[in-house]
Amino acid sequence: MSNKKQRNLDKRIEKEIRNQKAAARKKQLPWIFGSALVAIALIVGGFFMSTNYDDAQQANAAVQDYYKNKITPDQLETKIHNKEDVYAYFYQPSCAHCKISTPILMPLAEEMGKPVFPVNIERQQEPWDDYKIEGTPTLIHFKDGKEVDRIVGGTTQDVFRDFLQK
Numbered sequence: 488m489s490n491k492k493q494r495n496l497d498k499r500i501e502k503e504i505r506n507q508k509a510a511a512r513k514k515q516l517p518w519i520f521g522s523a524l525v526a527i528a529l530i531v532g533g534f535f536m537s538t539n540y541d542d543a544q545q546a547n548a549a550v551q552d553y554y555k556n557k558i559t560p561d562q563l564e565t566k567i568h569n570k571e572d573v574y575a576y577f578y579q580p581s582c583a584h585c586k587i588s589t590p591i592l593m594p595l596a597e598e599m600g601k602p603v604f605p606v607n608i609e610r611q612q613e614p615w616d617d618y619k620i621e622g623t624p625t626l627i628h629f630k631d632g633k634e635v636d637r638i639v640g641g642t643t644q645d646v647f648r649d650f651l652q653k
Contacts, residue, residue, distance in 0.1 A: 553593040553605070554589075554593075554605045554607075556602075556603065556604050557604070557605045557606070557607060558604045558606060560606060560608070560611065560613060560614045560617070562604075563575050563604065563606055564617075566604070567629050567632055568632065570630075570631045571629075572602070572630045572631075573628075573629050573630075574596065574601055574602060574603040574626060574627070574629075575603075575618075575627045575629065576589075576592065576593075576603050576604065576605045576606065576624060576625075576626050577606050577608050577618065577620050577623055577625040577626075577627070578605055578606070578607060578608070579607065579608060579609040579623045580607065582609075582623045582624065584623065584640060584641035585623050585624045585641075587641050588624045588642070589605075589624070591643075591647060592626065592647050593605075595644060595647055595651070596647075596651060599648070599652070601651045603626070603651075618634075621639055622639055624639075624640065625637060625638070625639050625640075626638045626647070626650065628650070635653075636650065
């Protein structure tokens with residue numbers, strides 16, 4: 488083979504090798520960009536999840552404060568038997584109306600100095616039967632061991648205020 492033909496062959500081989508390397512780099516490019524996008528998405532998602540988690544923790548802390556005087560049905564029965572002047576607030580954590588009424592009622596009762604005791608009756612049949620609860624929320628005032636009055640369902644702050652002042 489002549490030198491000229493050999494050089495042309497060598498150039499073609501070198502060119503083919505360069506083309507193969509360039510093609511290999513082009514194949515890697517989508518993986519690099521894809522990996523970068525996934526990393527960014529994970530960082531952004533982690534930030535939002537962290538922020539939402541913090542917000543949820545703060546919301547849960549506020550909700551827990553509303554139920555700080557929570558009592559069991561047995562404890563309520565003891566208070567009624569001892570003829571204490573007591574307001575029992577029957578609720579369910581999953582009740583949409585309770586979620587609206589609780590932040591209205593509980594701070595108001597505390598402001599007025601009224602002893603409102605939340606009673607969680609979710610998954611408990613006895614309180615429903617014993618106190619003839621038709622729905623939640625239900626606020627019942629007991630005095631001298633007897634029911635004096637009740638409010639069934641969600642209502643306004645003014646109605647709760649009037650009820651607690653009776």
